[in-house]
Amino acid sequence: MCGIIGILGLSSASPRIVEALRRxxxxxxxxAGIATVLNGTLDRRRAVGKLEALEKELVTSPIKGKAGIGHTRWATHGEPVIENAHPHMTDHVALVHNGIIENFQSLKDDLLAKGVVFEGATDTEVVARLLTRHIEEGMAPKDAFKATLDKLEGAFALCVLISGEDDLMFGARRGSPLVAGIGKGENFLGSDALALAGLTNQLIYLEEGDWVVMSRDRVAVxxxxxxxxxxxxxLTHVTNALVSKGNHRHFMQKEIFEQPVVVSQTLGRYLDPIGTQVTLPKLPFDLKSVTKITLVACGTSYYAASVARYWxxxxxxxxxxVDIASEFRYRDPIYAENGLCIFISQSGETADTLAALRHAKEAGQHTAAIVNVTExxxxxxxxxxxxxxxxxxxxxxxxxxxxxxxxxxAAFSxxxxxxxxxxxxxxxxTLVKELEHLPAQMSTVLATEENIKAIAAEIADARDILFVGRGIHFPIAMEGALKLKEISYIHAEGYAAGELKHGPIALIDENVPVIGIAPSDGLLDKSVSNLQEIMARKGRVVLFSDHLKSLPQADLAGSFSMPSAGDLTSPILYALPVQLLAxxxxxEKGTDVDQPRNLAKSVTVE
Structure with a gap:
């Protein structure tokens, strides 16, 4: 979850670290924070809040040194206060960490009993104090680092500077990613390839349990x-160009409007327009013989998996x-002989999903990963x-x-x-042509976004909002509720429309908007019936449909017209208006759209 960068460089580390932290x-x-070592002396700057707070701190109090480490934090142990900000520093070490040390309390109790004083409340500080203790006991830094690693339980990526050492850096990974970068007379460590973009394109992806001893001319693993x-x-192909919002107000808005292009690009890798067929990468197993598919993911990716089950x-x-990754391996799942487990993650580093993948591999399952980061x-x-x-x-x-x-x-199905x-x-x-037509239909939906603004103004004051759908659109209702919760902080839930009368309909009154996802498929009549039940109880129904006349416009709180589509493309199309609505x-609420409270993009802790 947290971001890590380490530089043993030939020029001032601070501006390069800030640039990496921006990514x-x-x-x-x-x-966020930075620590450097200059002539053997450790120095540090930290600030609470977004990176701009650290940048202001560095203007008023610059930090020197060609060797440094940096960190941007998503809080796990300890609230976001300066004492808990990374890097953690002692007389002997400066250390940054991504992950969770599960046995930190027992380690801390042992150190407290020995008279060690703690500054903050993080599990990370325990690692810094433990490493320091080993050095003070006379261990060489390398031996002290290994002894510290041997005592840690949990998931972590670590990057460490040592007092008195201008050309030495330690790194380690267990459960959280860490990448070493090879430069010309300088070397680097980072959370991922993006962290090191612009510094080097030669990377060593550390394997589970690896640790490194790094100088400017050597990376020993x-x-x-x-x-x-x-x-x-x-060699990495990750660009060093910072992504721009362009003419859009937020990255989220820009990314919503990029969807026709990127979906077209994605489908272009799986569809053969000449042969009008789907082409998958070469498989190391026979797809025909697969007896069961298990789809595992978290959050939004879980809802993608839920749609795919229907297909x-x-x-x-x-x-x-379909399984939630954080629950999957703990229920001791029953695997089918010749089963295929598909794991879905934007980053490809989601801790729960990665652990589930390893569990399935150990059980002898075929495994596939749907990821946006091929490295x-x-x-x-x-x-x-x-x-x-x-x-x-x-x-x-x-x-x-x-x-x-x-x-x-969809292509895989x-x-x-x-x-x-x-x-x-x-x-x-026929199905391939339906998929090929999808990007154009997506553009049509986005072209009418103005109609969503009025609906958003109508529902922004609500305390609770329900999303309902049937069949393959039930997961889209859940995804719509998640989007709204994530960035507007309005309580929202997604339900299968037919389930409302089995309990949730008790929530309905004139103060509860209900977003109805009701395309003209085989379930339209049943969806309309469910929405009428809501309206009969004074629920404020907003209808997303390609058949708006199925309900009287005068009785609706709002509506959004959708193009007609088949089952293979309809869920993808209906994802767009729920994104725009959120x-x-x-x-309307004035929240931070791109960086909502309590959330981070890549969840690399369990």
Missing amino acids: LEYRGYDS FDAAGSAVEREIS IEKYARTPVE STMAREADIILPTYAGTEIGVASTKAFTCQLAVL VAMGVAKGLISSDTEK YYTAL
Whole structure:
């Protein structure tokens, strides 16, 4: 979740670290800090809040040194106050950390018993104090670092400077990603390739349990047992250009409007327009023989998986299970022989989803990763990668990554139906043409965004809002509720419309807007009936449909006209108005759209 950068450089570290942290701020913006070492002396600057607060601090109190570490924090242990901001520093070390040390309390109790004094309340400070204790006991820094790692339980990525050492940096990863960068006379550590963009394009992706001893001319990698190992140097294509909002007010708005282009780009990698068929990457297993699909994801990606369950079961007639990644392995799931587990994550580093992938691999399942970052840990560890081509997504509330995930899952569902012999060549051509037409339809929806603004103004004062849908649009209702919660802070829930009368309809009164997602599919009549039940109880219904005349306009609190579409593309289209509704409602509320409170983009802690 937090962002880490470490530089052993040939020029002043501070401005380069700030530039890297600017790329990493999506990982957390509760506080930020920098530590450097100059002529053996450690120095540090920290600030609470977004990166701009640290930048102001550095203007009034510059920090010198060509070796430094930086951090942008999403708070786990300890509230966002200066004492808990990273780097944590003692007389001997400066340290930054991403992750959670699960046994920090027992370690802290032991250190307290030995007279160690703590400044803040973080688990990270325990690591810094423990490492310091080992050094004070006479251990060499390298031995002290390894001894410290051996005592830690949990997930972490660490980057450490040592007092008295201008050309030494330690790093380690267990459960959280860390990348080493190879430069010319200088070397680097970072949370991911984006952190090191512009510094180097030669990266060593550290494997689970690896730790490094780094100088300007050498990166020595050791495995968890302490044995020296060689890791491959990879070339990254991540650009060093900072992403711009362009003419848009927020990144989220820009990313919503990029969707026709990026969905087209993504589909272009999976559709053969000449043969009018779906083409998947070469699979290391026979798709026809797969007996069960298990889809695992978190948050918005989980709702993409929930949509895909309808597609796969419809087109491939293969049983599908959808699981929340944070719960998956703890319920001791029953795997099918020759089962395929698909893991969905924008970043490819989501801690819960990555742990679930490893659990499935240990159980002998085929594994696939749908990710937006092809150099991510999940992409490297899965049997096959099904990439999305959404480009960098900065807004915390996922938009274009979601629709690109759906595009990949739609293509996969058709391909699996073909492999199973359940989709004829003519049907495949029809479905491919439907997908090819999707970006144009998305543009049509976005062109009428002005109609959403009036609806947003109507619902912005509500305390509670319900989203309802049926069938394949039920997950879109849940995604709409999530988007609204994330950035407007209005309590919202998504329900299967037919379930309202089994309890949730008790919530309905004139103060509760209900967003009805009701395309003219085989469930339209039932959806309309459910919405009429709400209106009969004075619920304020807003209808999103390609058949608005199914309900009297005079009785509606608002409506938004959608283009007609088939089951394969309709859920992707209906994702757009719920995104726009969340966005414009947040504008009405005056919230921070791109960096909503308590949230960060990449969730790399469990």
